[in-house]
Amino acid sequence: MSRGHPLETYRRKRHFDRTTEPRGDAGPSGTTAPCFVVQIHDASTPHFDFRLEVDGVLRSWSVSKGPSTHPEDKRLAMSTEDHPLEYRDFEGVIAEGEYGAGTVIVWDEGTYRPLTHDKRNRPVPFADALAAGHVSFHLDGGKLRGGFALTRFRGGDGERESWPLVKEGRAGSARQRGTPDPARARSVRTGRTLRQVAEGRPAGGSARR
Ligand code: MN
Numbered sequence: 137m138s139r140g141h142p143l144e145t146y147r148r149k150r151h152f153d154r155t156t157e158p159r160g161d162a163g164p165s166g167t168t169a170p171c172f173v174v175q176i177h178d179a180s181t182p183h184f185d186f187r188l189e190v191d192g193v194l195r196s197w198s199v200s201k202g203p204s205t206h207p208e209d210k211r212l213a214m215s216t217e218d219h220p221l222e223y224r225d226f227e228g229v230i231a232e233g234e235y236g237a238g239t240v241i242v243w244d245e246g247t248y249r250p251l252t253h254d255k256r257n258r259p260v261p262f263a264d265a266l267a268a269g270h271v272s273f274h275l276d277g278g279k280l281r282g283g284f285a286l287t288r289f290r291g292g293d294g295e296r297e298s299w300p301l302v303k304e305g306r307a308g309s310a311r312q313r314g315t316p317d318p319a320r321a322r323s324v325r326t327g328r329t330l331r332q333v334a335e336g337r338p339a340g341g342s343a344r345r
Contacts, residue, residue, distance in 0.1 A: 144192045145217035149235040156228055160193075160220020169247035172260070172275060173224035174203065176318050176328045179238040183319075186213060186301065188248060188273070191263050193218040197299055202243075202316045204281060205303050211245060213286060213301040227323060229334060239334040241323040243316070246277030278324040282306065 141147075152159050170189040177185050177198075186201040187194035197213035204211055212343040219282045228244050251272040265271045267290035275281060283304035288297055322329055327339035 142191075142218045149217070151234060155230050155234045157226055157230060158220050158221060161180055162220070162222050169249065169276075171221075171224060172246060172248045173242060174244040174277075174280065175226070175240050176202075176243045176316075176321055176330060177236065177240050178318065178334070179230075179236050182202060182238075182318050184243065184316075185216070185240075187219060187224065188262075189221060189224075190266065192221065194221060194223055194247055195266065197286070197301065198300055203284070203301055203303075205280070205282070206313065207303045207305070208270065208299040210302055213299045215297045215299060220321060227328075227333060239330045241321070241328060241330055241333055242325045243321055244277045244279040244324050246275060246280070249274040250275065251283060303311035305309070 138162050147159065150157060172189065173185075173187045173194070175187070177183055181200070184199040186199050186203065188198045189195075196219050197217045198216050199211050199213045201211055210276050222240070224245060227240055239284040247271050250259065250262040250265070251274055252260045252270065254260050260268075262271060262273075266286075267272070270285065272283060272285045274283050285302050285304050286299040287302075290298060318330065321330065322331070322339070326333075328337070332339060
Protein backbone atom coordinates (compact mmCIF):
# COMPACT_ATOMS: atom_id res chain seq x y z
CA MET A 137 0.00 0.00 0.00
CA SER A 138 1.46 3.34 -0.95
CA ARG A 139 1.20 5.97 1.73
CA GLY A 140 1.47 9.69 1.06
CA HIS A 141 1.35 12.15 3.94
CA PRO A 142 0.16 10.09 6.90
CA LEU A 143 -2.73 12.50 7.52
CA GLU A 144 -3.82 12.81 3.88
CA THR A 145 -6.98 10.71 4.29
CA TYR A 146 -7.83 12.34 7.63
CA ARG A 147 -7.59 15.82 6.12
CA ARG A 148 -9.42 14.92 2.91
CA LYS A 149 -12.48 13.82 4.91
CA ARG A 150 -12.82 17.00 6.97
CA HIS A 151 -13.52 20.73 6.54
CA PHE A 152 -11.37 22.49 9.11
CA ASP A 153 -13.39 25.68 8.80
CA ARG A 154 -16.48 23.75 9.92
CA THR A 155 -15.14 21.33 12.51
CA THR A 156 -13.19 22.06 15.67
CA GLU A 157 -11.16 18.87 15.21
CA PRO A 158 -7.40 19.53 14.85
CA ARG A 159 -5.76 19.68 11.43
CA GLY A 160 -2.63 18.10 12.85
CA ASP A 161 0.20 20.58 12.50
CA ALA A 162 1.89 20.00 15.88
CA GLY A 163 4.97 17.96 16.54
CA PRO A 164 5.48 14.83 18.64
CA SER A 165 3.57 14.35 21.89
CA GLY A 166 6.61 14.99 24.05
CA THR A 167 5.83 12.08 26.32
CA THR A 168 8.68 9.65 26.74
CA ALA A 169 6.44 6.64 26.25
CA PRO A 170 4.04 6.59 23.31
CA CYS A 171 0.49 7.54 24.21
CA PHE A 172 -2.88 5.95 23.65
CA VAL A 173 -6.38 7.33 23.83
CA VAL A 174 -9.85 5.78 23.71
CA GLN A 175 -12.62 8.13 22.72
CA ILE A 176 -16.34 7.46 22.69
CA HIS A 177 -17.90 8.83 19.54
CA ASP A 178 -21.64 9.23 19.49
CA ALA A 179 -21.87 9.27 15.69
CA SER A 180 -24.68 7.85 13.53
CA THR A 181 -23.41 4.49 14.80
CA PRO A 182 -21.96 5.02 18.31
CA HIS A 183 -18.54 3.44 18.77
CA PHE A 184 -15.24 3.64 20.62
CA ASP A 185 -12.18 5.00 18.82
CA PHE A 186 -9.01 3.26 19.97
CA ARG A 187 -5.81 5.13 19.06
CA LEU A 188 -2.12 4.34 19.56
CA GLU A 189 0.72 6.78 18.92
CA VAL A 190 3.03 5.30 16.27
CA ASP A 191 5.66 7.32 14.40
CA GLY A 192 4.09 10.71 15.06
CA VAL A 193 0.46 9.91 14.32
CA LEU A 194 -2.38 8.11 16.06
CA ARG A 195 -3.03 4.78 14.38
CA SER A 196 -6.76 4.28 14.82
CA TRP A 197 -9.39 1.57 15.11
CA SER A 198 -13.12 1.85 15.51
CA VAL A 199 -14.27 -0.64 18.18
CA SER A 200 -18.05 -0.93 18.14
CA LYS A 201 -18.48 -2.38 21.64
CA GLY A 202 -15.38 -0.89 23.21
CA PRO A 203 -12.44 -2.72 24.77
CA SER A 204 -13.12 -5.56 27.20
CA THR A 205 -10.87 -6.38 30.12
CA HIS A 206 -11.81 -10.06 29.91
CA PRO A 207 -9.39 -12.26 27.88
CA GLU A 208 -12.21 -14.37 26.44
CA ASP A 209 -13.85 -11.40 24.74
CA LYS A 210 -12.82 -10.59 21.18
CA ARG A 211 -13.75 -7.08 20.22
CA LEU A 212 -14.03 -6.26 16.55
CA ALA A 213 -11.78 -3.32 15.74
CA MET A 214 -11.95 -1.84 12.25
CA SER A 215 -8.92 0.15 11.19
CA THR A 216 -9.61 3.79 10.32
CA GLU A 217 -7.45 6.56 8.98
CA ASP A 218 -4.45 7.82 10.96
CA HIS A 219 -5.33 10.81 13.14
CA PRO A 220 -3.04 13.65 14.24
CA LEU A 221 -1.52 13.36 17.71
CA GLU A 222 -3.48 16.40 18.89
CA TYR A 223 -6.64 14.41 18.35
CA ARG A 224 -6.08 12.81 21.74
CA ASP A 225 -7.15 16.19 23.20
CA PHE A 226 -10.37 16.32 21.24
CA GLU A 227 -13.54 16.29 23.27
CA GLY A 228 -16.54 18.12 21.88
CA VAL A 229 -19.13 18.11 19.16
CA ILE A 230 -18.46 17.54 15.46
CA ALA A 231 -20.99 19.68 13.63
CA GLU A 232 -23.96 18.17 11.87
CA GLY A 233 -23.30 17.50 8.20
CA GLU A 234 -19.57 17.08 8.77
CA TYR A 235 -17.66 13.81 8.62
CA GLY A 236 -18.24 11.87 11.85
CA ALA A 237 -20.87 14.32 13.08
CA GLY A 238 -21.65 13.75 16.75
CA THR A 239 -20.23 14.08 20.25
CA VAL A 240 -16.81 12.82 21.36
CA ILE A 241 -15.47 12.27 24.89
CA VAL A 242 -12.01 11.12 25.96
CA TRP A 243 -12.98 7.94 27.78
CA ASP A 244 -9.44 6.85 28.67
CA GLU A 245 -5.86 7.85 27.99
CA GLY A 246 -2.34 7.09 29.06
CA THR A 247 0.82 5.55 27.70
CA TYR A 248 1.62 2.12 26.33
CA ARG A 249 4.60 -0.19 26.18
CA PRO A 250 5.13 -2.31 23.04
CA LEU A 251 5.48 -6.00 23.91
CA THR A 252 5.87 -7.69 20.53
CA HIS A 253 9.00 -9.83 20.29
CA ASP A 254 10.40 -11.97 17.52
CA LYS A 255 11.16 -15.70 17.80
CA ARG A 256 14.48 -14.94 19.43
CA ASN A 257 12.71 -12.75 21.97
CA ARG A 258 14.09 -9.51 20.56
CA PRO A 259 11.73 -6.51 20.61
CA VAL A 260 10.12 -5.72 17.25
CA PRO A 261 9.60 -2.04 16.34
CA PHE A 262 5.90 -1.33 16.80
CA ALA A 263 5.33 -0.06 13.26
CA ASP A 264 6.95 -3.23 11.86
CA ALA A 265 4.77 -5.40 14.08
CA LEU A 266 1.67 -3.55 12.85
CA ALA A 267 2.74 -3.99 9.24
CA ALA A 268 3.12 -7.71 9.94
CA GLY A 269 -0.41 -7.79 11.39
CA HIS A 270 0.09 -8.41 15.10
CA VAL A 271 0.91 -6.18 18.06
CA SER A 272 0.98 -6.81 21.80
CA PHE A 273 1.21 -3.90 24.18
CA HIS A 274 0.77 -2.97 27.82
CA LEU A 275 -1.63 -0.10 28.47
CA ASP A 276 -1.08 2.18 31.40
CA GLY A 277 -4.21 4.28 31.42
CA GLY A 278 -6.69 5.68 33.87
CA LYS A 279 -9.16 2.86 33.23
CA LEU A 280 -7.40 0.32 31.04
CA ARG A 281 -4.33 -1.36 32.50
CA GLY A 282 -2.48 -4.44 31.37
CA GLY A 283 -1.73 -6.37 28.22
CA PHE A 284 -3.78 -6.18 25.03
CA ALA A 285 -3.27 -7.42 21.49
CA LEU A 286 -4.52 -6.44 18.05
CA THR A 287 -4.31 -9.02 15.28
CA ARG A 288 -5.19 -8.35 11.66
CA PHE A 289 -7.90 -10.77 10.69
CA ARG A 290 -8.14 -10.24 6.95
CA GLY A 291 -7.33 -7.70 4.31
CA GLY A 292 -4.06 -5.90 4.44
CA ASP A 293 -4.44 -3.52 1.56
CA GLY A 294 -7.70 -1.67 2.13
CA GLU A 295 -8.44 1.39 4.19
CA ARG A 296 -10.43 -0.70 6.64
CA GLU A 297 -9.22 -3.98 8.03
CA SER A 298 -10.57 -5.98 10.91
CA TRP A 299 -8.27 -6.38 13.91
CA PRO A 300 -9.79 -8.22 16.86
CA LEU A 301 -8.79 -6.47 20.10
CA VAL A 302 -8.19 -8.90 22.95
CA LYS A 303 -7.08 -8.57 26.57
CA GLU A 304 -3.94 -10.57 27.24
CA GLY A 305 -2.83 -12.04 30.53
CA ARG A 306 -4.94 -11.63 33.62
CA ALA A 307 -8.54 -10.52 33.44
CA GLY A 308 -9.38 -7.09 34.74
CA SER A 309 -11.27 -6.71 37.98
CA ALA A 310 -14.89 -7.80 38.09
CA ARG A 311 -15.88 -4.18 38.44
CA GLN A 312 -14.41 -3.40 35.03
CA ARG A 313 -15.77 -6.45 33.29
CA GLY A 314 -18.04 -6.31 30.31
CA THR A 315 -18.92 -3.60 27.90
CA PRO A 316 -18.66 0.00 29.00
CA ASP A 317 -22.05 1.65 28.57
CA PRO A 318 -21.42 4.69 26.34
CA ALA A 319 -24.42 6.54 27.74
CA ARG A 320 -23.12 6.29 31.33
CA ALA A 321 -19.39 6.48 30.61
CA ARG A 322 -17.57 9.61 31.73
CA SER A 323 -14.63 11.48 30.29
CA VAL A 324 -11.39 10.59 32.04
CA ARG A 325 -10.43 14.26 31.63
CA THR A 326 -13.52 16.20 32.61
CA GLY A 327 -15.85 13.65 34.20
CA ARG A 328 -18.55 14.59 31.71
CA THR A 329 -20.92 12.21 29.94
CA LEU A 330 -21.58 12.38 26.21
CA ARG A 331 -24.83 14.13 26.96
CA GLN A 332 -23.19 16.75 29.15
CA VAL A 333 -20.67 17.50 26.41
CA ALA A 334 -23.40 17.60 23.77
CA GLU A 335 -25.41 20.04 25.85
CA GLY A 336 -22.36 22.07 26.82
CA ARG A 337 -22.84 21.38 30.52
CA PRO A 338 -20.18 20.81 33.19
CA ALA A 339 -19.73 17.45 34.92
CA GLY A 340 -22.11 16.40 37.65
CA GLY A 341 -25.02 18.72 36.95
CA SER A 342 -28.19 16.73 36.61
CA ALA A 343 -30.95 17.93 34.36
CA ARG A 344 -33.71 15.49 35.14
CA ARG A 345 -36.64 15.10 32.88
MN1 MN B 1 -15.10 7.68 15.34
